[in-house]
Amino acid sequence: MLQGTGSDVGKSFLTAGLCRALVRRGLAVAPFKPQNMSNNAAVVAMGSTEGGPETGGAPGDSAQGDSETFQGEIGRAQWLQAVAARMEPTVHMNPVLLKPQSDRTSQIIVQGRRFDAATAKGYQQRKETLMPFVLDSFATVGKDMDIVLVEGAGSPAEVNLRARDIANMGFARATDTPVILVGDIDRGGVIAAIAGTRTVLDRADAAMIRGFIINRFRGDVSLFDDGITTIREHTGWPCFGVVPWLDAAADLPAEDAVILERGGKTDRDAGCVIAVPMLSRIANFDDLDPLRAEPHADVVFVPPGRPLPRADLILLPGTKSTVADLAFLRAQGWDIDIHAHVRRGGHVLGVCGGYQMLGRHVHDPDGVDGSAGGAEGLGLLDVETVMAPAKTVRTSGGIWHGHGHDGGGSGAQVTGYEIHMGRTEGPGLARPMLSLDGAAHGAVSADGRIMGCYLHGLFTGDRFRAAFLKRLNAEAGIGDFRAHVDSALDTAAAGLEKHLDIDGLLAVAGL
Structure with missing residues (x-):
C-alpha cells in the first residue's frame, strides 16, 4: 500500500507506473483504493461479485441495473491504474468515492452506486459502517491476483481522523497490508514530513510502514544522500528509491484539480x-x-x-x-x-x-x-x-x-x-x-x-x-490518443524500474 505524507504527493502516478512495471514483469496485478475524494469519475462495470456483505449491494440506487448489467462510478485514477495493469476496471477497485458538491457536503458513492450525501462531520460518523463494503471489494479485486497495489488517501498523519479510518492505517491494519510512505520533495520539507509522520503515529500503525519513497526530485540525487540518512535515523525505515520528475507524468490524466493551475502551452504557437x-x-x-x-x-x-x-x-x-x-x-x-x-x-x-x-x-x-x-x-x-x-x-x-x-x-x-x-x-x-x-x-x-x-x-x-x-x-497531431497514454505508461514503468528498488518492494509484499 502506498500512503503519502499529504495529498498530491504522486501516489496515483506511482501506483499506475508500478502497475504497468509489474505487468511487464509477468505478474497479475490489480489496483485498489479504499476511499477516494474526486469529482473526476469514470463509468465502469460492476465486476464479479454477489454484492455488498449481507445486503446484496450498496444501499443506494438500485434502479441502475442488476449485477450483470450494472455500471457504476470510480475515481478516474483507479480507471487509469486498471488500464496500466491491463485489466478491465470495475467498481470494486474504488468502493468508496466522495464527490464534493458544495463547500460542506459530498455525494457518497459506494461500490459504484449513489449511496447518500453528507457533511464532512456526518461522513466521519458513518464511515466505519462502510468498512465491510471496502473489505468485500478488496477480496473481490484480489481474487486470482499475484499482487494488489493499494493507494491511500490524504495522509496517515491526520491522526484526528484515525478512529474511524478506512482509507489509510484503518485499512492497512484490517487487512495486514504493508505500507510504503511517499514524500514529495518538490514541495519542500520532505524530511520533516516523513519523520513527522512517524512521530505522530501510534506504535502499531507505525509498524505497518516498511519504508519510504522520495518523489519528484530535481537535480543530482546524490545531494540528498544525507537527507535519506537523516530520515532513516529518525524513523528506522529504509528508502526504496528517489524518483525524479518523470516526463511521462505530464502525458497521463491527472486526478487532482491542482494540475489545472499549471497553465497551458508556453510557446503560444498553437493553431x-x-x-x-x-x-x-x-x-x-x-x-x-x-x-x-x-x-x-x-x-x-x-x-x-x-x-x-x-x-x-x-x-x-x-x-x-x-x-x-x-x-x-x-x-x-x-x-x-x-x-x-x-x-x-x-x-x-x-x-x-x-x-x-x-x-x-x-x-x-x-x-x-x-x-x-x-x-x-x-x-x-x-x-x-x-x-x-x-x-x-x-x-x-x-x-x-x-x-x-x-x-x-x-x-x-x-x-x-x-x-x-x-x-x-x-x-x-x-x-x-x-x-x-x-x-x-x-x-x-x-x-x-x-x-x-x-x-x-x-x-x-x-x-x-x-x-x-x-x-x-x-490540425490534430496525435493519431491515436489511447496509444499515446499506453506509451506514457510504459515510459513511466521504465522510469520506476530505474529509480526504485522494485525487487525490494515485492519482497515487502511477500513475493
Missing part, C-alpha cells in the same frame, strides 16, 4: 486556443486531456478573478453543482465574456453541467443540486434542464452530426460515458449534436457554433477530435 473557466466545482476535467496533448491546441484553464481570454473555443466543463457554478460563473463576469465571444463569432461547447448552463434555465424544485429553486442559464441553446434524483450512469457511443457551414466532421465516431442528474428538453434538441446508441443527443445552435452534450470522454475519439479541431482551424 487554436481553447479557454476553460475553472468552475468552483469543476468535474471530469480530464475530458480535456486529449486536447491538452495535441501540439496545435492550447488549452488554457482560466482561474477565478481573471477574464476569459480571446479564444477560438470556450469550453464549459462538467460541474458537481450546475446551479451553484452558474452563480460562480456570473460572479466572475465570465457570462459577459462568453456572450462577447459569441458575438465575435467564437465557438462554445458545454459538456454535462456545462451543457445545462448553456440552456435557458436550470430548474431544481427538490434541491437535488443544492438548495431548492433554480437559475437562469446563459440562453445560448434553446433547452431547459430539470434536476431530479434519478442519476444516469452509463457508457455510450455513436456519431457526431457535425452541424456547421460546411458540415465537416459529420459521421465521426464518438465514445464515452454519462454521469449526470437532470433531464434536458426543449426545441433545441431538434438539432442534436450526437446520435448515441441510435438516439438523438445534445443540442446545436442554428449557426452550428454553440453545442452541448452529456457525453464525457468524447475527445478520446481520434476522428472526432481531428474533425473538431479542423472546425477551429487546427
Whole structure:
C-alpha cells in the first residue's frame, strides 16, 4: 500500500507506473483504493461479485441495473491504474468515492452506486459502517491476483481522523497490508514530513510502514544522500528509491484539480486556443486531456478573478453543482465574456453541467443540486434542464452530426460515458449534436457554433477530435490518443524500474 505524507504527493502516478512495471514483469496485478475524494469519475462495470456483505449491494440506487448489467462510478485514477495493469476496471477497485458538491457536503458513492450525501462531520460518523463494503471489494479485486497495489488517501498523519479510518492505517491494519510512505520533495520539507509522520503515529500503525519513497526530485540525487540518512535515523525505515520528475507524468490524466493551475502551452504557437473557466466545482476535467496533448491546441484553464481570454473555443466543463457554478460563473463576469465571444463569432461547447448552463434555465424544485429553486442559464441553446434524483450512469457511443457551414466532421465516431442528474428538453434538441446508441443527443445552435452534450470522454475519439479541431482551424497531431497514454505508461514503468528498488518492494509484499 502506498500512503503519502499529504495529498498530491504522486501516489496515483506511482501506483499506475508500478502497475504497468509489474505487468511487464509477468505478474497479475490489480489496483485498489479504499476511499477516494474526486469529482473526476469514470463509468465502469460492476465486476464479479454477489454484492455488498449481507445486503446484496450498496444501499443506494438500485434502479441502475442488476449485477450483470450494472455500471457504476470510480475515481478516474483507479480507471487509469486498471488500464496500466491491463485489466478491465470495475467498481470494486474504488468502493468508496466522495464527490464534493458544495463547500460542506459530498455525494457518497459506494461500490459504484449513489449511496447518500453528507457533511464532512456526518461522513466521519458513518464511515466505519462502510468498512465491510471496502473489505468485500478488496477480496473481490484480489481474487486470482499475484499482487494488489493499494493507494491511500490524504495522509496517515491526520491522526484526528484515525478512529474511524478506512482509507489509510484503518485499512492497512484490517487487512495486514504493508505500507510504503511517499514524500514529495518538490514541495519542500520532505524530511520533516516523513519523520513527522512517524512521530505522530501510534506504535502499531507505525509498524505497518516498511519504508519510504522520495518523489519528484530535481537535480543530482546524490545531494540528498544525507537527507535519506537523516530520515532513516529518525524513523528506522529504509528508502526504496528517489524518483525524479518523470516526463511521462505530464502525458497521463491527472486526478487532482491542482494540475489545472499549471497553465497551458508556453510557446503560444498553437493553431487554436481553447479557454476553460475553472468552475468552483469543476468535474471530469480530464475530458480535456486529449486536447491538452495535441501540439496545435492550447488549452488554457482560466482561474477565478481573471477574464476569459480571446479564444477560438470556450469550453464549459462538467460541474458537481450546475446551479451553484452558474452563480460562480456570473460572479466572475465570465457570462459577459462568453456572450462577447459569441458575438465575435467564437465557438462554445458545454459538456454535462456545462451543457445545462448553456440552456435557458436550470430548474431544481427538490434541491437535488443544492438548495431548492433554480437559475437562469446563459440562453445560448434553446433547452431547459430539470434536476431530479434519478442519476444516469452509463457508457455510450455513436456519431457526431457535425452541424456547421460546411458540415465537416459529420459521421465521426464518438465514445464515452454519462454521469449526470437532470433531464434536458426543449426545441433545441431538434438539432442534436450526437446520435448515441441510435438516439438523438445534445443540442446545436442554428449557426452550428454553440453545442452541448452529456457525453464525457468524447475527445478520446481520434476522428472526432481531428474533425473538431479542423472546425477551429487546427490540425490534430496525435493519431491515436489511447496509444499515446499506453506509451506514457510504459515510459513511466521504465522510469520506476530505474529509480526504485522494485525487487525490494515485492519482497515487502511477500513475493
